[in-house]
Amino acid sequence: MIRPNKYYSELKDSYLFYNIAQKTKAYVEQHPGTKLLRMGIGDVSLPLCDAVIRALHEAVDDQASKSSFHGYMPECGASFLREKIAEHYEKRGVSLSADEVFVSSGASDELGDILDLFERSSSALVIEPAYPAYVDANVMAGRKIVHLSSSEENNFLPEPGEDIKADLLYICSPNNPTGAVFSREQLQAWVDFANENGSVILFDAAYEAFIEDETLPHSIFELDGAKTCAIEICSLSKTAGFTGTRLGYTVIPKALKRNGMNLNEMWIRNRTTKTNGVSYIIQKGGAAVFTEEGQRQIHENIQIYKRNAKILMKALDQIGIWYCGGKNAPYIWMRCPKGMKSWEFFDYLLHKIQVVGTPGEGFGAAGEGYFRFSTFGSPEDTKEAAERIVTLFSK
Structure with missing residues (x-):
């Protein structure tokens, strides 16, 4: 009898981004018509140059x-x-x-x-x-x-x-x-x-x-x-x-x-x-x-994503949350506020302001208590997400 690769049984039950997709899917089904702002998965939003x-x-x-x-x-x-x-x-x-x-x-x-x-x-x-x-x-x-x-x-x-x-x-x-x-x-x-x-x-x-x-x-x-x-x-x-x-x-x-x-x-x-x-x-x-x-055109697109990063960094600065990244990278890594765990913070943002990010725990145990935002969204969605975050934590 053929023996499958036993090491697959040592993998975690499901992939990080699959979990995110399942949670957001369930939320949308329960709240039809809700506008979700997806700042989690690092997929680009601008077309090829x-x-x-x-x-x-x-x-x-x-x-x-x-x-x-x-x-x-x-x-x-x-x-x-x-x-x-x-x-x-x-x-x-x-x-x-x-x-x-x-x-x-x-x-x-x-x-x-x-x-x-x-x-x-x-x-x-x-x-x-x-x-x-x-x-x-x-x-x-x-x-x-x-x-x-x-x-x-x-x-x-x-x-x-x-x-x-x-x-x-x-x-x-x-x-x-x-x-x-x-x-x-x-x-x-x-x-x-x-x-x-x-x-x-x-x-x-x-x-x-x-x-x-x-x-x-x-x-x-x-x-x-x-x-x-x-x-x-x-x-x-x-x-x-x-x-x-x-x-x-x-x-x-x-x-x-x-x-x-x-x-x-x-x-x-x-x-x-x-x-x-x-x-x-x-x-x-x-x-x-x-x-x-080509180099000129792709860097024009990259600058749009970097402006998204500046918008998110300004929002986090405004509400006093620690973060790194953003300036030389398309990701912002922030500390979860109020001592929240990363998946707890994911659910909090999803249910309170309909903003989706990535829980740090999904990147290993050292990521627990942190959260990642991607800057690859549209400028309009990024601006709206930043405004929702500032409003939520300024109350």
């Missing part, structure tokens, strides 16, 4: 002609996109070859797939609060997880310590959910730690485009020694609105080796075995993101 749309249309037309038709694409990504991404890194002082860049269907997929490179016996360190998929993907793989808690005391940016023993190190900066961003000095400490201990950093850079403080690193490869200890996983979902289009990329330097094996070469073997590549049409749209016009 004009440069991308134009490229997508051109790519569709290419598929209508025998002379320009494309079938299977290279499993690791089309050269025209890999080269543009490498050029993008060069502008930030990071030298990469195009064959160190791998095109993917999105960061979420890649964060799970990349675990194929490492033995099940390797342990994974997760800095919490954390994106739940980091933990769940490793639970599914039967891997030991080391939970490193962060807090207000260290601004949710913990440092490596001698007591930490882990093979894989998950670092997300700007962080989801806290919005905290590692400084160069703080991130360098993790790079040094990884090289000294033979660990590999899985660096989630999905939100790097939201960094406006240029003293902060956008890529881990801006740090000395990172090419011998890090893999960077990036996404166009929040950067360019590709949540419904699905495109990302992963950087694995050729210098990254462990136990005589080259992880870049291993990933080529993995991709050429397990994928048939991302579609030509989507990759052409992605390449438009890295043009001068």
Whole structure:
């Protein structure tokens, strides 16, 4: 008899965002006609920029002609996109070859797939609060997880310590959910730690485009020694609105080796075995993101989300609630008022003012007592949500 993967039984009963969806669905059914303001799930609300749309249309037309038709694409990504991404890194002082860049269907997929490179016996360190998929993907793989808690005391940016023993190190900066961003000095400490201990950093850079403080690193490869200890996983979902289009990329330097094996070469073997590549049409749209016009247009959209953040931060300042994030990230991480638990606060906002956010407890035990707001909603909904929050806590 076939035996299923027993580690699935160790997962939590349901995914965080599924729980949120079920609670909001039940509320709407009981209160038909109510206007909910959804500030929880980090999905974008603005459409793809004009440069991308134009490229997508051109790519569709290419598929209508025998002379320009494309079938299977290279499993690791089309050269025209890999080269543009490498050029993008060069502008930030990071030298990469195009064959160190791998095109993917999105960061979420890649964060799970990349675990194929490492033995099940390797342990994974997760800095919490954390994106739940980091933990769940490793639970599914039967891997030991080391939970490193962060807090207000260290601004949710913990440092490596001698007591930490882990093979894989998950670092997300700007962080989801806290919005905290590692400084160069703080991130360098993790790079040094990884090289000294033979660990590999899985660096989630999905939100790097939201960094406006240029003293902060956008890529881990801006740090000395990172090419011998890090893999960077990036996404166009929040950067360019590709949540419904699905495109990302992963950087694995050729210098990254462990136990005589080259992880870049291993990933080529993995991709050429397990994928048939991302579609030509989507990759052409992605390449438009890295043009001068595309960069200007996506940053115009990002500024709209950042203005949403300022509106929410102003509201929290007005009612005296502690928070972090917002300035260099699309998330605001606030302390629940009146000593409320995070799911208690979720229900309180839902029932009192019909505002939906994300309970911090869903991001790990260190998130209990905190709450996350996403700034990806429309400016109109964000303004109304901020007004409702101020009114509620000014009574």
